[in-house]
Amino acid sequence: MDLELVSEVLADEPSYRRTQVWEWAARGAGSYAEMTNLPARTRAQLEEHAPFSTLTPEHEARSVDGTVKVLFRTLDGHPVEAVLMRYRDGRRSVCLSSQSGCPLTCTFCATGAMRFRRNLTAWEIVDQALHFRRLESVDHAVFMGMGEPMLNLEAVLAAARSLPDLGVTHRRTTISTVGWLPGLTRFVDEVVEPIRLALSLHAPVDALRSELMPVNDRYPLDDVLAECRRYVALRRRKVFVEYVMLAGVNDLPEHAAELAELLDRRSFKVNLIPYNPTGAFDGSGRESIAAFKAVLDEARLPATVRLTRGRDIAAACGQLAATA
Numbered sequence: 602m603d604l605e606l607v608s609e610v611l612a613d614e615p616s617y618r619r620t621q622v623w624e625w626a627a628r629g630a631g632s633y634a635e636m637t638n639l640p641a642r643t644r645a646q647l648e649e650h651a652p653f654s655t656l657t658p659e660h661e662a663r664s665v666d667g668t669v670k671v672l673f674r675t676l677d678g679h680p681v682e683a684v685l686m687r688y689r690d691g692r693r694s695v696c697l698s699s700q701s702g703c704p705l706t707c708t709f710c711a712t713g714a715m716r717f718r719r720n721l722t723a724w725e726i727v728d729q730a731l732h733f734r735r736l737e738s739v740d741h742a743v744f745m746g747m748g749e750p751m752l753n754l755e756a757v758l759a760a761a762r763s764l765p766d767l768g769v770t771h772r773r774t775t776i777s778t779v780g781w782l783p784g785l786t787r788f789v790d791e792v793v794e795p796i797r798l799a800l801s802l803h804a805p806v807d808a809l810r811s812e813l814m815p816v817n818d819r820y821p822l823d824d825v826l827a828e829c830r831r832y833v834a835l836r837r838r839k840v841f842v843e844y845v846m847l848a849g850v851n852d853l854p855e856h857a858a859e860l861a862e863l864l865d866r867r868s869f870k871v872n873l874i875p876y877n878p879t880g881a882f883d884g885s886g887r888e889s890i891a892a893f894k895a896v897l898d899e900a901r902l903p904a905t906v907r908l909t910r911g912r913d914i915a916a917a918c919g920q921l922a923a924t925a
């Protein structure tokens with residue numbers, strides 16, 4: 602829902618009308634017609650001049666584990682994916698995209714292989730969450746869909762700042778980045794809300810990281826980690842480190858030892874991610890992941906293995922749009 606457009610349509614109405622529209626939407630209303638405290642004439646005007654959503658769902662996939670993945674189109678036809686992850690403990694987490702496609706070309710990522718289209722607007726980001734909010738209540742959000750959030754920070758922050766109205770607090774909102782320094786620096790300096798930060802690391806040394814993530818040539822490990830440590834010092838919250846497990850590439854015990862050397866346990870918490878195969882790489886097996894984690898445990902670096910969700914519906918970043 603483009604609230605600017607809504608405001609324009611409501612230009613002759615009292616200003617509280619915009620708030621009324623937003624409150625209905627944020628609580629999961631599915632149409633203007635449901636907004637019964639608005640005059641029928643106003644609802645009809647909105648209907649005619651402000652599309653209820655900036656995104657049109659085009660394809661939906663449901664996993665046996667309850668994960669729902671949706672491929673949307675923007676009004677100008679670009680693909681956008683979002684995922685609702687349901688966990689047994691009751692958590693409902695939405696995974697949001699910040700861009701259609703991605704200009705970075707991480708070798709293991711399906712989105713990285715797509716053509717970059719454009720940054721999403723704040724409304725296009727919020728509309729992904731609103732889509733799922735209409736299905737059920739949601740309480741977590743991760744910016745781990747398509748795109749690099751730090752390349753579209755303005756819109757990502759505007760969206761994140763509106764999520765509490767949908768039931769997702771800042772403490773339960775995580776922005777994930779490859780370590781794009783200009784955006785990351787702004788994030789560290791300017792964002793006073795307790796929004797969490799995740800870093801996609803994937804390798805403990807520059808040479809390997811540059812192979813997997815060309816962006817590392819531009820913003821090498823030391824600089825990115827220094828910025829993360831500044832976040833920890835300023836905000837007093839740990840940074841989550843994402844580490845996608847690629848068989849024979851970055852998953853050997855010596856990689857784990859280097860990782861434990863690189864990251865101090867007061868600043869970082871590692872999340873080992875089972876790879877959703879998208880072509881180029883094989884995911885590490887259970888045993889390699891367990892052995893890798895054992896090395897981190899031994900070094901007392903906090904580490905968890907991410908629960909896999911939606912594997913049967915190709916729910917990894919960019920997988921749906923890349924095949925559509």
Ligand code: SAH
Pocket residue numbers: 709710711744745746747748749750777778779799800801843844845874875876877878879917918
């Ligand atoms: N550009 C941001 C946010 C989007 S990706 C970033 O890179 O952090 C969110 C996470 O999913 C990243 O850690 C990314 O490396 C990971 N990822 C990408 N493709 C994957 C796949 N096929 N299987 C598992 N994780 C993947």
